[in-house]
Amino acid sequence: MTSLPYQGTPTPAYSTATETPVITTTDLTKVYRSRGREVTALDGVDLHVREGEVYGVIGQSGAGKSSLIRCVNLLERPTSGTVTVAGQDLTALAGRGPRAGKELRRARSRIGMVFQHFNLLSSRTVQDNVELPLEILGKSGKERSRKALELLDLVGLADKAGAYPAQLSGGQKQRVGIARALAGDPKVLLSDEATSALDPETTRSILQLLRDLNRQLGLTVLLITHEMDVVKSICDSAALMEHGRIVESGTVSELLATPGSELASALFPVDGEATGDDRTVVDVTFHGEAATQPVISQLSRTYNIDISILGAAIDTVGGLQVGRMRIELPGRYEDNVVPIGFLREQGLQIDVVGQEPVLLVEGAK
Amino acid sequence: MTWSEMSPLLSQACWDTLYMVGWSALVAVVGGLPLGILLVLTDRGGLLQNVLANRVIGQIVNVARSMPFIILMVALMTFTRWITGTTIGREAAIVPLAIGAIPFFARLVETAVREVDGGLVEAVQSMGGDTWTIVRKVLVPESLPSLIAGTTTTIVALIGYSAMAGTVGAGGLGDIAIRYGYQRFETELMWITVAILAVVISLVQFAGDFAARSLHGRSGRSGPAPKLRLLKAT
Numbered sequence: 001m002t003s004l005p006y007q008g009t010p011t012p013a014y015s016t017a018t019e020t021p022v023i024t025t026t027d028l029t030k031v032y033r034s035r036g037r038e039v040t041a042l043d044g045v046d047l048h049v050r051e052g053e054v055y056g057v058i059g060q061s062g063a064g065k066s067s068l069i070r071c072v073n074l075l076e077r078p079t080s081g082t083v084t085v086a087g088q089d090l091t092a093l094a095g096r097g098p099r100a101g102k103e104l105r106r107a108r109s110r111i112g113m114v115f116q117h118f119n120l121l122s123s124r125t126v127q128d129n130v131e132l133p134l135e136i137l138g139k140s141g142k143e144r145s146r147k148a149l150e151l152l153d154l155v156g157l158a159d160k161a162g163a164y165p166a167q168l169s170g171g172q173k174q175r176v177g178i179a180r181a182l183a184g185d186p187k188v189l190l191s192d193e194a195t196s197a198l199d200p201e202t203t204r205s206i207l208q209l210l211r212d213l214n215r216q217l218g219l220t221v222l223l224i225t226h227e228m229d230v231v232k233s234i235c236d237s238a239a240l241m242e243h244g245r246i247v248e249s250g251t252v253s254e255l256l257a258t259p260g261s262e263l264a265s266a267l268f269p270v271d272g273e274a275t276g277d278d279r280t281v282v283d284v285t286f287h288g289e290a291a292t293q294p295v296i297s298q299l300s301r302t303y304n305i306d307i308s309i310l311g312a313a314i315d316t317v318g319g320l321q322v323g324r325m326r327i328e329l330p331g332r333y334e335d336n337v338v339p340i341g342f343l344r345e346q347g348l349q350i351d352v353v354g355q356e357p358v359l360l361v362e363g364a365k
Numbered sequence: 366m367t368w369s370e371m372s373p374l375l376s377q378a379c380w381d382t383l384y385m386v387g388w389s390a391l392v393a394v395v396g397g398l399p400l401g402i403l404l405v406l407t408d409r410g411g412l413l414q415n416v417l418a419n420r421v422i423g424q425i426v427n428v429a430r431s432m433p434f435i436i437l438m439v440a441l442m443t444f445t446r447w448i449t450g451t452t453i454g455r456e457a458a459i460v461p462l463a464i465g466a467i468p469f470f471a472r473l474v475e476t477a478v479r480e481v482d483g484g485l486v487e488a489v490q491s492m493g494g495d496t497w498t499i500v501r502k503v504l505v506p507e508s509l510p511s512l513i514a515g516t517t518t519t520i521v522a523l524i525g526y527s528a529m530a531g532t533v534g535a536g537g538l539g540d541i542a543i544r545y546g547y548q549r550f551e552t553e554l555m556w557i558t559v560a561i562l563a564v565v566i567s568l569v570q571f572a573g574d575f576a577a578r579s580l581h582g583r584s585g586r587s588g589p590a591p592k593l594r595l596l597k598a599t
Contacts, residue, residue, distance in 0.1 A: 073491055099412070100490070109493030119488035123506040123580075132502065133492040184492065 017053035017236050017251075021084075022188060022220045023072060024048055028081035030067045030244075041067040042078065043244035049237070051187075054214050054221040056231040058263070059241030065224035068241070069190050072222065073111045074104060085111060086187050109137055112181030116193035118173040120165040126152065126176050127161040133183040151179040155209060171202035178209060182219075189213070191223035195230060203227075207234045228266050232315055238263055253287040256322055257349055268324040272310025274353075280329045280336045281310065285349035287322045295346050296327065303339045305330060326353070366551055374541060374554075379561065381455055381536035386523045388459045393466035393519055398512070400426070400467065401474025402500060412486070412496045426468040434526045437465050438533060458527070458535035466523055473515030477508040510577040517573025521566050538562050 030042040041064045049055040059065045070076035072083055074090050082091045085107065093103040100108070120129050130148040139147070152158050155175040165173055174194060181189055191210065195203040211234045213219050225231065231238045239249035240263045248255065248263045255264045264285075274281045284295075300307050307327050314323030329336045333352060343350050400422065406412050407419040432440070438461040442452045445460040485503050494502070505512070528539020538558050546555020 075487060075490055099496070105493040105495060107493075108491055111491070113488070113491040115484060115488060117482075117484055119482070119484040121485060121503065121507060123509060132489070135502070136489070136492050136494045136498055180492075190491075 016215055016218050018051045020051040021048055022051040022086055023055075023222055024082075024084045025068075025071070026082045026084075028068070028071055028083065029079045030064075030071060030076060031079045040244050042071065042081075045081070045241075045244070045246055047239065047246065047249075049188075049220060049222050051220055052214070052218045053236040054211065054223070054234050056235035056238040057222070057224045057241055057246075058226065058228065058231050058238060059224075060226060063241040064244040065226075065241055066192065067244075069192050069222065069224045072190055073108050073113060074100070109133065109184045110186050110188075112178075112184065112186035112189040114174065114177045114181050114189065114191050114194045116196050118165070118170075118177045118197075120173055120176055120180075122165055124164075125161065126157065126163050126165065126168070129165065129176055130179045130183055133180060137184060147183060148179075151182055152176075154182070154213075155179045169202075170198050171205060174198065174202075174206050175209065178206075178213070182213070182217075187220060189219055189221045191221060193225055194223065196225065196227070203230070204233070210234060231263075232267055238267075252322055256285050256287045256324070259349075259351065264324075268313035268315070268322070270311040270313055270324045270326040272326050272328075274328060275308070278330070278332055280331060280333050280340075281353040282327055282329060282336075282340060282343070283351040283353060284325045284327060284343060285322075285351070286314065286324070287349070295343065295348060296325075298346075299339055299342060302342065305339060366545075366554055371554055371557065374545070375538075375557065375561065378536055378538045378541045378558070379565075381540075382524065382527055382538045382565070385455055385458050385462060385527050385530060385535060385537060386520060389462035389466055389523055389527075390516070390520045392459070392463035393470045393523070394516055396463070396467040397470030397519075398474055398505075400471035402478055402504060404471065404475040405478045405504075406496070406500075412499065426471055429465070429468040430472070432465075434461070434465055435529050435532065437461050438529070453534040455530075455535045455537075457533055458530035458537075462523055462526055462530065465526060466519055469522060470515060470519045473518060474508075474512060477511030477515055478504050480511060481507045510580045513573055513577040513580065517570055517577075520569050520573070524562065524566060524569070538565070 025045055025047040028042050028045040028047070029040070032039045032041060043064075045064070045068060047057075047068070057065050057068060067076055071078045072085065074083065074094055077094060078091065082089055084090065088107055090104065090107055093101065093107055095101045095104070121132070124132070127145065127148045130151055131144040134144040134147055149158065149161060152161055155178055157172060157175050157179070160168065160172065160176075165176065168176065177194070178189075189210075194210075195206050198206060207230060210221055210223075214221050214234075221234075223230065223235075235252065237249070237251045238255065239246045241247070248258070248261055250258070252267070255261045256268065258264060268285075270283060272281070296307060296309075299305070307329060310326040310328055312323065312325040314321065314325065329339060340350055340352065403413075404419065404422055404426070407415040407422065409416060409419075411419075429437075438458075441461045441464060444464075445457050446452050448460050449456045451457050481504055485507060486499055489499050489503050525539075527535075527537050528543065530537055531540025531543055538561055542555050542558040542562075545551045546558060
């Protein structure tokens with residue numbers, strides 16, 4: 001009946017993620033003290049971002065995402081724990097005073113950052129905004145303007161070099177913000193809710209730009225967001241934050257393969273009830289190689305059974321087709337042991353809805 | 366008094382006023398700008414947080430601002446003599462005028478600089494900028510329209526103060542109005558002086574507003590500003 005999974009727009013590029021860690025935080029804590037009250041924003045966070053991947057940290061406001069991303073370039077000083085970016089222990093560079101020393105400032109200049117509210121200087125033109133980090137790096141005027149124009153071209157705003165930020169739309173402002181963040185040739189880009197102030201259409205185009213930059217430049221992107229769609233559309237890996245802790249993390253495939261993963265079920269929500277007592281409802285999770293096989297129609301043909309699809313959420317995440325589908329087979333579970341076994345043999349993760357969790361564990365690989 | 370008698374008096378007075386106000390405004394800006402920025406930087410949560418220094422600077426500014434100008438002038442006589450070698454005349458008046466205007470302008474600078482979005486500071490920090498870079502490339506340029514408005518207010522206030530400079534023989538328009546107009550009942554001369562003062566102040570205000578507005582215009586904030594502000598708040 002159908003060849004699965006199907007997705008709309010083919011993405012030719014594949015994940016540029018490697019195994020080299022580029023951002024690592026160990027047991028990071030951040031406690032804010034004000035007027036005798038203590039608020040723990042980060043509570044022992046271990047984050048591992050690999051080189052070349054797009055890593056999304058998702059959580060509700062107040063979960064500590066913002067503190068986390070600010071601790072990565074030490075705009076916030078962690079109370080304890082270490083932050084390593086590109087092999088450099090930033091927490092060791094920080095020194096004891098509240099002000100950033102020369103070493104830390106140099107390290108920061110190699111980490112790009114984009115902001116929710118863009119944070120462009122209204123007194124400078126677009127080009128001068130992009131040149132600002134280069135001025136800080138002490139580049140010559142000629143070099144600055146060459147680089148700035150090159151970056152504006154890269155983000156598609158070459159014709160706006162002389163405009164002031166107030167004359168731009170939100171999406172254009174964020175493009176300038178991204179161009180500015182790339183001026184110091186960073187290996188790592190931090191994105192602090194970069195699309196949260198934008199409309200859905202513009203959000204998509206900015207995410208696409210981040211994705212392209214990740215692919216073209218091998219740029220590692222660490223982003224925080226409260227929108228599941230952002231993670232879904234561009235992230236290779238994701239972490240879920242709650243109350244200052246990372247409660248789940250991994251590549252999208254890994255998350256999908258984890259039975260009971262909150263993040264996976266939020267990314268790929270499936271529901272639908274059995275249409276009768278003598279029916280078996282099965283959740284099929286596609287990730288990795290098996291996702292390219294037309295398994296459902298094979299199943300239908302091989303065992304000559306009618307399969308109803310109750311719900312499905314299939315997407316392309318990090319260039320791989322992943323997702324979940326809830327299907328209904330005629331007959332009770334006992335009658336369907338063989339077809340379910342067939343699905344498992346295809347390398348799919350099968351969760352039989354309403355069965356003992358022990359079966360779920362069997363299902364995962 | 367005939368016009369031919371008044372005219373040299375008035376032109377000399379105009380010149381004296383501009384001379385005193387011009388120099389003291391210059392000193393006020395040069396002294397008040399760093400002081401105002403320091404007030405912001407040393408404040409709690411500031412880039413150079415130093416609560417003690419902040420309190421000391423704040424107190425000095427408050428005391429200086431609360432002193433009536435005529436008393437300040439007398440209190441500063443020794444200092445004035447040390448700087449200019451005299452306690453009378455235009456040069457001698459510039460010293461107390463400038464000293465009085467520095468804390469006044471510093472408070473205006475403080476207010477203007479506080480208005481700068483903290484996100485911009487954070488952005489420059491994330492690029493590896495130090496405090497001095499932030500002051501030069503963010504705080505001052507971003508608050509420039511407000512700083513110009515503050516300078517205008519300071520110059521207008523200085524024109525007012527300068528009327529009292531007559532007590533140390535510095536001359537100026539205010540001095541003419543008091544000595545000839547008020548004390549010698551030369552009503553006509555008094556009104557002419559007042560009219561000239563009004564014109565001078567209007568011109569200063571107009572020039573200041575124009576400069577501030579053209580800067581706003583450059584960054585496009587005069588046009589779609591309210592809409593953008595709303596967007597930012599959401």
